[in-house]
Every structure is written in structure tokens, then in C-alpha cells.
Amino acid sequence: MGANTSHDSSNHAAEKYRVLLEITNALVSNLDREALFKAITNVIRDIITFDRAGITLYDPATDHFQIYALETTAPPVSLQRGADIPRRGSGMGWTFDHRTTLYRSQLPDDHTFFEDECFYAEGLRSVVYLPLQTREKVLGTFQVASATPARYMEADLSFLLEIANQLALALDNAQCYDMITSLRDQLHKENVYLQEEIMSAHNFEEIIGESQAIRRVLRSVEQVAPTDSTVLIRGETGSGKELIARAIHAVSGRKSRPLVRVNCAALPAGLVESELFGHEKGSFTGALNKKIGRFELAHQGTIFLDEVGDLPLDTQAKLLRVLQEQEFERVGGAHTIRVDARVIAATNRELHDAVSHHAFRADLFYRLNVFPIQLPPLRERPEDIPILARYFTDKYMKKMAKRFEAIDHDTMERFLRYPWPGNVRELEHVIERAVIRCAGSVLTIGEETLSTSNGSPAPPHRILTLTEMERSHIVKVLELTKWVIGGPKGAAELLNIHPNTLRSRLPKLGIIKPE
Numbered sequence: 001m002g003a004n005t006s007h008d009s010s011n012h013a014a015e016k017y018r019v020l021l022e023i024t025n026a027l028v029s030n031l032d033r034e035a036l037f038k039a040i041t042n043v044i045r046d047i048i049t050f051d052r053a054g055i056t057l058y059d060p061a062t063d064h065f066q067i068y069a070l071e072t073t074a075p076p077v078s079l080q081r082g083a084d085i086p087r088r089g090s091g092m093g094w095t096f097d098h099r100t101t102l103y104r105s106q107l108p109d110d111h112t113f114f115e116d117e118c119f120y121a122e123g124l125r126s127v128v129y130l131p132l133q134t135r136e137k138v139l140g141t142f143q144v145a146s147a148t149p150a151r152y153m154e155a156d157l158s159f160l161l162e163i164a165n166q167l168a169l170a171l172d173n174a175q176c177y178d179m180i181t182s183l184r185d186q187l188h189k190e191n192v193y194l195q196e197e198i199m200s201a202h203n204f205e206e207i208i209g210e211s212q213a214i215r216r217v218l219r220s221v222e223q224v225a226p227t228d229s230t231v232l233i234r235g236e237t238g239s240g241k242e243l244i245a246r247a248i249h250a251v252s253g254r255k256s257r258p259l260v261r262v263n264c265a266a267l268p269a270g271l272v273e274s275e276l277f278g279h280e281k282g283s284f285t286g287a288l289n290k291k292i293g294r295f296e297l298a299h300q301g302t303i304f305l306d307e308v309g310d311l312p313l314d315t316q317a318k319l320l321r322v323l324q325e326q327e328f329e330r331v332g333g334a335h336t337i338r339v340d341a342r343v344i345a346a347t348n349r350e351l352h353d354a355v356s357h358h359a360f361r362a363d364l365f366y367r368l369n370v371f372p373i374q375l376p377p378l379r380e381r382p383e384d385i386p387i388l389a390r391y392f393t394d395k396y397m398k399k400m401a402k403r404f405e406a407i408d409h410d411t412m413e414r415f416l417r418y419p420w421p422g423n424v425r426e427l428e429h430v431i432e433r434a435v436i437r438c439a440g441s442v443l444t445i446g447e448e449t450l451s452t453s454n455g456s457p458a459p460p461h462r463i464l465t466l467t468e469m470e471r472s473h474i475v476k477v478l479e480l481t482k483w484v485i486g487g488p489k490g491a492a493e494l495l496n497i498h499p500n501t502l503r504s505r506l507p508k509l510g511i512i513k514p515e
Contacts (some may be wrong), residue, residue: 041071044163048156050144052076052124055132055167056085056092057140061338065092065140077121082334090114092141095129099138101157102129105150125149128157130164134172142167207243208391209384212494213376217244224371225251230323232308232368233346235375238425241346244373245304254342257301260294265307272315274331283332293330295322298341308368309349309360316361323367343368378420378427382473385415388424392431393443400435408444416469418450471509474502483513 022043041053051073056065065085070076079085087093091113095102104127111117119127127145131138142164146152152160207218224231225248233241242261249259267275274284278293294303305311311319322328327338345368354360378385389407397404420426434445474495481491486499495502506512 038071040163040167044144048144048159049146049148049151051147052119052122052143052145054143055140055171056143057132057171058087058096058138059335062336063087065090065096066334068140072122074122076118078118079115086114091116091127091129092143095131095141096138099131099133101131101161103152103157104128105152119145123147126151128152128160130161132164132168132171134168139168139171207240207247208388209381210387211376211381211384212496213381214384217373217375218247220371220373221247222251224248224373226253227371228253228342230342230368230370231344231373232351232371233344233373233375234351235346235348236377236423237348238423239375239377240424241348241375242304242306244375245302245306245344245346248344249302249304249342252302252342254301258298259302259304260298260341261304261306262294263306265310269312272312273318276315277318277328277330278333279331280333283330290330295328295339295341296337299339300341302342302344305343305345307347307349308345309347309351309354313359313361316364320361320364320367323364378423382416385420385427386412388427389415389431392428393435396432396435402435402438403441404435404438404443405441406443408442411443411445414445414450467509470505471511474505474509475511478511478513 041050044050044053053071054067055069057068058065062084064087067079067081067083067085070081085092087096091102091104092115094113107116107120107125107127109120111120124145125147126149127143130142130144132140132142142160144152144160207214209215221244231245231248233244235241245261246259249255262276264272273279274291274293276293276295278291278296281288281290305319318328322339322341323343326340327336329336351360351365351369355362355365378388386407389412393404393407396402415427422429430445430450431443434443438444474491477491477494478485481489481494484490485492485502487493490499492499492502
């Protein structure tokens with residue numbers, strides 16, 4: 001009799017070692033985590049009966065556990081894979097805090113812990129909680145439960161603890177691998193962005209102009225750049241919104257981190273969320289690998305959302321959450337990602353009108369409009385046109401190894417008369433085209449070049465005299481200041497002349513304040 005008992009005990013021990021060996025093989029051979037846990041639970045069933053087995057991992061950012069893997073004999077009533085469980089007041093939390101096994105041989109009716117009611121409703125009556133513990137930390141818990149009260153013996157608890165220790169090592173290695181892979185991917189993408197930044201050669205010095213309008217913009221840049229406030233840059237197409245965003249980033253405390261640019265208008269509606277927030281592998285057709293989104297890439301840096309007014313409404317809601325809470329989930333993911341990225345947005349649309357027509361969320365508009373910067377169109381700063389024309393001429397002369405001593409006088413007059421619907425970008429393209437075509441020592445541009453630069457004929461203009469141009473410009477400034485001449489933000493300050501000089505010019509030019 002004693003010999004038989006000893007033989008049975010020996011067989012049972014051998015069976016346990018066989019199971020542990022199979023678990024080790026499963027840990028080594030299975031890269032997919034769901035397949036890994038299913039393989040392990042199938043092996044455990046050979047020696048221990050259970051109706052529910054699960055792994056929960058602890059998230060210190062939320063102080064919650066998340067159900068990471070789950071195997072049950074029947075669909076669970078609640079607390080399924082991906083569910084959150086608080087540390088405080090839960091059996092997982094008790095095991096995590098005390099770093100020891102918790103065996104509850106009979107679930108009470110009074111629901112001591114957070115998950116008791118759910119477990120009881122599933123028909124479970126005995127539960128074992130085991131810490132997933134490495135030398136440095138506790139990652140989470142491993143639970144095994146049965147519908148039979150007092151199902152597990154002391155030998156079962158020891159065996160389950162050995163399994164939990166193997167699981168902990170495997171999960172710790174997997175987490176380290178994921179972290180290294182994620183950092184490697186992020187560094188690779190940051191390098192790509194930084195190389196693009198170097199190649200684009202954009203910087204503060206490319207904001208060209210001496211007009212009062214552009215000086216006001218640069219003063220705003222200097223004021224807001226040192227802060228982390230959200231900036232909304234408004235202006236017509238081609239007016240230089242991206243240059244202003246780059247200037248803000250270049251003099252901010254985040255300048256050593258990437259400036260990540262997103263053209264919201266160019267993103268397909270079905271992929272905009274994936275581009276901004278990333279996606280998990282298999283989250284949709286074609287998602288063959290996990291992707292890091294632009295917000296994650298801009299962590300501790302700046303993200304520039306160009307043409308933000310073109311974002312779909314459902315994406316606007318997620319963007320609002322990022323601005324408010326600094327957190328989001330990847331597409332198809334359940335894990336919350338926290339991010340510290342400064343947002344600079346730009347648009348050529350009137351967002352007030354879009355809000356009134358329910359095409360743009362009002363709450364998002366107010367979140368973006370913390371520090372608005374309005375870029376003036378080129379036609380409202382004509383004094384900058386000659387400066388910009390010479391700058392672009394020098395730029396393309398060097399690129400094309402050509403030499404022009406000057407810009408033709410008539411050409412410059414045409415520049416001053418033309419309304420520039422494409423703004424600075426259109427002027428740059430006109431100059432580039434002229435540098436290609438011209439062969440003499442003076443850069444000359446015909447009227448037909450301007451007529452076709454934006455695909456439509458330029459409106460005819462009578463050539464104004466210098467006096468007429470001066471009178472027109474002063475009247476515009478006076479109307480802008482509501483005919484206030486002196487003082488801060490008065491017409492004299494905007495025109496950069498003494499108030500008395502301006503007052504003496506008014507009667508000479510026939511300018512009379514309207515009633």
C-alpha cells in the first residue's frame with residue numbers, strides 16, 4: 001500500500017515537471033501572446049481543473065489593472081479581456097500590494113472585493129490570486145478560479161506559483177522587448193523627420209519683411225514661443241503659416257525635439273486617425289504591423305496641424321481629448337497613451353463660420369484659439385514685395401548659377417500692382433520661373449507671366465501715381481485704426497512716422513475724416 005502511494009506521488013511529481021517543461025517550451029516557441037496563453041492553459045488543464053484563468057497587468061499611470069489574457073470554460077458575464085480593475089479594493093490589488101498568494105476557497109456572498117460580484121455571477125466559488133513577480137517589481141497577477149468550492153490543495157498552490165514565476169519572467173522580457181522596439185521605431189522616425197527638417201532648410205530667417213504688419217506677427221511669435229500654449233495661425237494659402245510655426249518651435253524650449261508636421265487636408269478620411277494616433281497590428285484591413293502615430297512621435301516636441309479645419313468631426317473629438325487630457329488610444333488598442341506635445345494649428349478657413357455651420361466643433365475651436373496669430377496677405381503689405389522679390393531672386397540665382405544685376409523697374413511696378421492671390425508662395429514661383437527663362441543681366445517679367453501664375457488672368461489696373469498710392473495706403477491705415485492718429489496702435493505708429501508729420505500730410509493729400 002505504501003509502495004503504491006509512493007509510486008502515485010512520484011508519477012504526480014513527474015507529471016508536474018512535464019507540464020512545467022511544456023510551459024517553458026511554449027514560452028520559447030510562441031511569439032503571439034494570445035497563442036502563448038492559450039497554449040499554457042491547455043497544458044495546465046492536464047493537471048489542474050479550472051473554469052477561469054487570467055492575467056492582469058498593472059498600469060501605474062491609472063493605478064488600475066487591465067485584463068491582458070483570459071481563458072474560460074464559458075463566456076464570462078463581465079470583466080472580459082481589456083477590462084479595467086482598480087488596485088484599491090480588488091483581490092488583484094491585495095495580491096499586488098502584499099506580493100504573496102491569496103487563496104479564497106469559498107467566495108463570500110458579501111462581495112469583499114471589487115470583482116467578487118462578477119465572479120459570483122459567473123458561478124465561480126474558489127479563486128487563487130498569484131503575483132507575477134520578478135526580482136525588481138510585480139507586473140500584475142495570475143488568477144485561476146473554479147466553480148467548485150475549495151477546489152485547490154496546498155500542492156496545487158505551490159505548482160501554480162511556479163507557473164506564475166515563469167509567466168512573470170516571460171512577460172517582463174516581452175515588455176522590455178516591446179519597449180526597445182518602440183524606442184527604436186520612434187528614434188528611426190525622429191531621425192527621418194530631423195533629416196527632412198535639415199533638407200527643407202526652413203528657419204526664422206526666412207520670414208522676410210520689414211512692414212509693420214509682419215513686425216507685429218514676429219512680436220507675437222516672440223511672446224508665445226517660450227510658453228507651451230496652443231497657437232492657431234490663420235491666413236490665406238501661401239502666406240507663410242508653416243514658417244511661423246517653425247519659428248515658434250525654433251525659439252521654444254522644445255527646439256531640441258522634433259517638429260512633426262501633419263497636413264490634415266491631404267490625409268484620406270479613413271486613415272487620418274491612424275496617422276495622428278497610430279494603430280495596433282490587425283486593427284483594420286491592411287494593418288500588418290503596429291504603427292506609431294504623429295502625436296506619439298511629437299512627445300516632448302511640437303506637432304503642427306496644418307489645415308486643421310479639414311479634419312473630420314469624429315477625429316476632432318479625439319483631438320479635443322488630446323488637448324484636454326494629453327492622452328489617447330491607438331486605433332484598435334485598449335491601452336491609454338499619455339503624450340506631452342505642444343500643438344500649433346493653422347488654417348486658411350474661417351473657423352467661426354465652420355462652427356456656425358456645424359462643420360467644426362466649437363469646443364475644439366476654443367481649445368485651439370488660445371493664442372491666435374493672423375497672417376496678413378501679401379497685398380496688405382506691399383512694402384515687403386520688393387524685399388521678397390530680391391530675396392527670391394538671390395535664392396534662385398545661386399541655385400541655377402545665374403547672375404542678375406537688378407530687377408527691371410517695370411517688372412517691380414507690375415509686382416506692386418498685382419493682387420497676389422497666391423501670396424508669398426505665388427511670388428516665389430513667379431521669380432523662380434523668371435530666373436529660369438531670363439538670359440540677360442536684368443530680371444524681367446512680362447504681364448503675361450503674372451496673368452497665368454495662378455491659372456486666371458490678373459485683373460486690369462490703372463497705373464497709380466506715387467501720390468495716389470500714398471493717399472490710398474494712408475486711408476487704409478486710418479480706417480484700420482478708426483481714424484486714431486496718435487498713441488499706441490494709432491495710424492502714425494503703424495506707418496512708423498511722427499503723428500504731426502501724418503497730420504500735416506492729410507490736407508496735402510486731400511484726406512478728410514468722414515462724418
